[in-house]
Amino acid sequence: MDVSIQTASREHLTGIHELVLQWGYQASEHETLEWLDALNNSANNQLFVALSGDLVVGWAAVEKRITLGTGHIAEITGLVVRAGFRRSGVGKVLVSAAEQWSRALELPRVVVRSNVTRAEAHQFYPSMGFELTKTTNVYEKDLSNPADATSPSA
Template structure:
């Protein structure tokens, strides 16, 4: 398995990311997803890492530097997906470790990740990696 930071994106890679995202129930329009990836990849305060096995993306992680008025800089992992057929092979752990190194290279020593309260197995995964729960929230959304 090889982990690298995306510096560009092909349609085939975007389709693999789309397929993995759908495994967690995230519905996406392919063209919109591709457009977002193309926007995010060149941003210096964002990183998208992919894990590939035999040339195919089997996991991805998106993280970004959060600059907030009320708290010191931290990196937030905003998305992490590992192919359901490749779980248990340290892919998620290695993606987290890669994001940790990326954070450290930017002088940031805190990583946060949000997880749906229903994903209790995922909570155990993060806790095994050294994360601890700091609070629970409700998410409010407004569309227009």
């Protein structure tokens, strides 16, 4: 399959948004545009698109992160390939683009987290040389409703 990798731009918005929905997330195209602009304006983020002709067939987001436990690393924060194009090498070229970006920033390693429900990803990442190093639970708190705000007990 002939696929080219480019840095994502606003001209790719419709295809990126379609893949956000295929990835299983609910977002409006307007929200996707806001997030795309924020990623493109950040020195610590890069969004790559895989194109087959003019069709966006995949994208990968990678972020330069720092924590007190790991120092600087790269993290692939999202990777999705369009249905009908999976298992054709698109994911591999997107991961390679993320790795090249990370190497250019002299980051020592790339981390990726994958939901336990994404069985194909748990085969894909080890095939790309990633090693499972831990499992984790993710806790989330919605801060959009002030009535749900809690304050620490005194």
